[in-house]
Amino acid sequence: MVSDFAAVAVFLIVGVGFVLFTLLLSKIFRPSDPNPIKQSTYECGEEPFGPSWIQFNVRFYIFALMFVIFDVEAIFLFPWAIAYQSLGLFAFVEMLIFISILLFGLAYAWKKGLLKWY
Amino acid sequence: MDTFSLAFFVLAFLIVASAIFVVSSKNIFHSAIFLILALSGVAGLFVMLHAYFLAAAQVLIYVGAISVLMIFAVMLTSRIADKEIRHTNEQVGIGLLISGGLLAVILYSLYNTPFTISDQPIAEGAGMTLGRLLLTKFVLPFEVVSVLLLAALIGAIIIARRDTKTGDSVPPRPIPLPKSLQQAKGESES
Amino acid sequence: MLELGGIVEAVGEMISSVMGSLGFGSGMITLMQLLTAALAVISFAAVLTLFLVWMERKVSARFQMRVGPYRVGWQGTIQTVADAVKLLQKEDITPVNVDRAIYFWAPVVTFVAAVAVYVTMPFGEGLIVRDLNIGILYIIAITTFTVIGLLMAGWSSNNKYSLLGGFRSAAQVVSYEVPLAIAILGVVMLTETLSMLEIVHQQSKFYQWHVWRQPLGFIVFWIAGTAEVNRTPFDLPEADSELVAGFVTEYSGMKFAMFFLAEFVNMFTLSAVATTLYFGGWNGPLLPSWAWFMIKAMAGVFVLMWFRWTYPRLRVDQLMGFAWKFLLPLAFLNLILTGLGIHFF
Numbered sequence: 001m002v003s004d005f006a007a008v009a010v011f012l013i014v015g016v017g018f019v020l021f022t023l024l025l026s027k028i029f030r031p032s033d034p035n036p037i038k039q040s041t042y043e044c045g046e047e048p049f050g051p052s053w054i055q056f057n058v059r060f061y062i063f064a065l066m067f068v069i070f071d072v073e074a075i076f077l078f079p080w081a082i083a084y085q086s087l088g089l090f091a092f093v094e095m096l097i098f099i100s101i102l103l104f105g106l107a108y109a110w111k112k113g114l115l116k117w118y
Numbered sequence: 119m120d121t122f123s124l125a126f127f128v129l130a131f132l133i134v135a136s137a138i139f140v141v142s143s144k145n146i147f148h149s150a151i152f153l154i155l156a157l158s159g160v161a162g163l164f165v166m167l168h169a170y171f172l173a174a175a176q177v178l179i180y181v182g183a184i185s186v187l188m189i190f191a192v193m194l195t196s197r198i199a200d201k202e203i204r205h206t207n208e209q210v211g212i213g214l215l216i217s218g219g220l221l222a223v224i225l226y227s228l229y230n231t232p233f234t235i236s237d238q239p240i241a242e243g244a245g246m247t248l249g250r251l252l253l254t255k256f257v258l259p260f261e262v263v264s265v266l267l268l269a270a271l272i273g274a275i276i277i278a279r280r281d282t283k284t285g286d287s288v289p290p291r292p293i294p295l296p297k298s299l300q301q302a303k304g305e306s307e308s
Numbered sequence: 309m310l311e312l313g314g315i316v317e318a319v320g321e322m323i324s325s326v327m328g329s330l331g332f333g334s335g336m337i338t339l340m341q342l343l344t345a346a347l348a349v350i351s352f353a354a355v356l357t358l359f360l361v362w363m364e365r366k367v368s369a370r371f372q373m374r375v376g377p378y379r380v381g382w383q384g385t386i387q388t389v390a391d392a393v394k395l396l397q398k399e400d401i402t403p404v405n406v407d408r409a410i411y412f413w414a415p416v417v418t419f420v421a422a423v424a425v426y427v428t429m430p431f432g433e434g435l436i437v438r439d440l441n442i443g444i445l446y447i448i449a450i451t452t453f454t455v456i457g458l459l460m461a462g463w464s465s466n467n468k469y470s471l472l473g474g475f476r477s478a479a480q481v482v483s484y485e486v487p488l489a490i491a492i493l494g495v496v497m498l499t500e501t502l503s504m505l506e507i508v509h510q511q512s513k514f515y516q517w518h519v520w521r522q523p524l525g526f527i528v529f530w531i532a533g534t535a536e537v538n539r540t541p542f543d544l545p546e547a548d549s550e551l552v553a554g555f556v557t558e559y560s561g562m563k564f565a566m567f568f569l570a571e572f573v574n575m576f577t578l579s580a581v582a583t584t585l586y587f588g589g590w591n592g593p594l595l596p597s598w599a600w601f602m603i604k605a606m607a608g609v610f611v612l613m614w615f616r617w618t619y620p621r622l623r624v625d626q627l628m629g630f631a632w633k634f635l636l637p638l639a640f641l642n643l644i645l646t647g648l649g650i651h652f653f
Contacts, residue, residue, distance in 0.1 A: 003338070004438040004439070004440050004441075005165045005170075005438075005440070006338070006339075006342065007342050007345070007346075007427050007437050007438040008424065008427050008438075008440075008446075008450075009125075009162075010339070010342040010343060010345075010346050011342075011346045011349070011420075011423065011424045011426070011427050011437075012420055012424055014343065014346035014347060014350060015346075015350065015416075015419060015420035015423045015424060016416055016420055018350050018419075018423075019415065019416045019419050019420070019566055020416070022562055022565075022566070023400075023562050023563070025396065026395075026396045026397070026398075026400070026561060026562040027400075029396050029397045030396070030397050030398055030399050030400060030561060030562075031397075031399050032399060032400070033399065034401070034402075036404075038401055039401065039402065039403050039404045040403060040404070040405075041403050041405050041465075041466060041467050041558070042403070042467055042469070042552070042557055042558060060190045060193065060194070060475060060479055061187070061190045061191055061194050062274060063479050063482070063483055063628065064183070064186050064187040064190045064479070064482060065187060065270075065274040066271070066274065066632070067183055067186070067187075067482040067483060067485070067486060068179070068183040068184060068187055069267050069270055069271050069274075070486040070636070071178060071179055071182065071183045071482075071485070071486065071489070072179055072183075072263075072267060073264070073267055074486060074489040074490055074493070075175045075178060075179060076252075076260070076263060077490070077493055077643075078171075078249075078445060078493065078496065078502075079171070079246075079248040079249030079252055080249050080252060080253060081249070081493045081494075081496040081497045082246050082249045082496060082500055082501065082502065083246055083248075083249030083250045083252075083253060083500075084249070084497045084500070084647065084650065085497070085500055085650060086250070086500070087249075087250065087253050087254075088651075089651055090253070091253050092647045092648070092651060094253055094257060094260070094261065095643075095647065096644070096647075097261060097264070098260070098261060098263075098264045099264075099640055099643070099644070101261075101264040101265060101267075101268050102264055102267060102268060102271075103637075103640060104268065105267070105268045105271035105272065106271075106632070106636065106637075108271070108272065108275065109271065109274075109275050110632075110633060112275050114275055115628070115629060115632045115633055116625065116629065121335055145407075147407070147410070147463055148407075148409075148410070151410060151456075151460065154456055170440070170441060170442045171442060171445070173442075173449075174442050174445040174446055174448075174449040177449040177450070177452060177453075178445075178448060178449045178452060181449075181452055181453065181456065182449070182452030182453075182455060182482070182485070183452075183482070185456065186455055186456075186459065186478055186482055189459050189463075189478075190475070190478075190479075193475065246500070
């Protein structure tokens with residue numbers, strides 16, 4: 001079974017190789033005539049204005065944090081889902097508790113206006 | 119050396135090398151990218167230990183979620199993206215001492231632990247056994263996890279609310295005018 | 309008859325007998341077989357993209373009562389080949405201000421993440437590279453690397469549009485990943501397995517298709533998936549009226565082509581996963597299995613293209629609100645209903 005994952009490794013390596021090969025191939029055919037105007041940062045024809053690496057709004061971080069929490073939850077639910085049919089009603093009740101605790105969190109975030117992208 | 123050990127050493131080298139880059143890179147975004155590489159390598163190690171489910175969880179949570187969170191956090195802090203950020207550790211000496219000591223302890227315990235090798239076959243069924251155990255033997259930790267996640271969520275809400283009340287608590291940095299415009303401004307003032 | 313599985317097996321046998329007679333060990337033979345498979349899948353992905361781009365243009369044209377590409381080849385069939393050749397010759401402009409290393413690797417990560425999914429995709433009977441036992445979870449996991457590619461491209465370009473596009477895209481993709489994963493959980497509950505091959509085997513009859521037992525789950529999956537692959541109405545990261553071209557703004561030539569390729573491959577992946585999970589995979593009467601798989605997957609791709617000319621683009625606040633306030637509760641509802649359904653029916 002570990003050997004199955006060798007396929008993944010081979011795919012990753014061949015994928016990288018394919019991209020590098022294509023880029024190299026196009027290097028043979030393509031012209032290269034750089035000049036300062038061409039290589040300047042694109043900003044709809046205007047001169048670039050200020051730095052691009054600016055400070056972002058906190059909401060990106062909030063959504064990422066929410067994602068981390070619910071992603072962990074989803075991962076925990078996967079083994080539960082596989083074993084569900086063989087475990088009976090008890091599993092259902094347990095999962096209901098698990099989900100409702102997190103849904104409470106979601107509802108709280110909703111009420112506090114966190115799910116709003118303003 | 120067989121293929122298995124070769125794969126292990128390649129992975130180990132990848133992890134250690136990228137971990138070194140994480141702490142030594144001057145650019146914090148580069149550090150984040152190398153951290154992702156290191157974490158993916160750890161997922162590879164999980165695969166080699168037949169822990170396929172854990173490997174997938176590692177990729178999903180650490181590569182997919184935690185690293186995105188960190189990159190967003192990088193963007194949240196002002197100025198951190200600047201290239202001239204100071205990155206030198208002023209406590210190199212004491213740091214070396216402590217980490218060296220820790221390494222010695224780890225190596226000592228590694229060499230002196232009598233590792234017993236189990237003759238049990240490795241369970242290949244991904245998830246099934248894990249799911250059964252989570253819902254029978256380890257049901258309490260399983261439920262406690264949801265409380266932990268809830269606590270994390272509420273914590274996030276509290277942190278965020280402080281910022282959202284006043285809009286952005288940190289005022290945005292003023293954007294310097296480009297040279298051509300600055301000149302024009304000066305001329306009009308004079 | 310006409311089954312490709314046999315041919316694939318024969319090629320594998322041939323490699324093993326030729327290399328065996330040359331005195332290579334079994335490890336090398338497996339490696340060679342895997343290399344061949346990987347090359348075959350990547351070539352398939354490339355040809356598929358050429359076809360999908362043509363299809364996209366044809367379908368768009370028909371929706372707008374135009375004819376679309378017409379001149380190059382019959383009905384413009386080799387138009388995209390010409391476009392690919394053109395892209396190959398295009399100058400690769402790298403702006404001076406970019407973060408060079410990351411700028412270079414971003415398309416690589418995006419493309420590899422898109423292609424690596426096909427390790428465990430059951431294209432037809434015997435047409436699966438490796439049936440990983442974490443199948444569907446592997447697919448969800450490996451596609452998260454796409455987010456990293458987006459962030460790398462957005463950051464490294466040192467362009468405001470790229471940065472905003474890349475980061476918005478990442479926020480969107482991660483938001484929709486949660487309902488997507490939870491919708492898939494419904495199928496996993498029914499199948500008791502993660503293996504893609506096993507999921508296909510369990511739907512051998514028409515009435516066994518999971519879509520009949522998971523209609524709500526499928527709808528959540530499909531909407532979230534459309535957002536995952538950045539298709540209209542969720543194509544905000546590339547909203548040309550506000551963000552130029554989003555994270556690909558500063559990319560040109562072959563690097564741009566790689567993003568383009570990954571985008572179309574991802575679109576097909578979504579459709580192929582939906583086919584496998586909900587529409588019986590390659591099961592079907594008369595036609596060979598791979599043909600059924602392609603027909604179903606292409607129908608899904610057509611629906612995605614149909615969406616593009618039917619729904620207007622969402623606003624960014626609507627987009628995020630939709631994921632968290634509507635799709636996520638709906639996904640949980642599906643999970644609970646599935647749980648009840650298994651016990652009481």
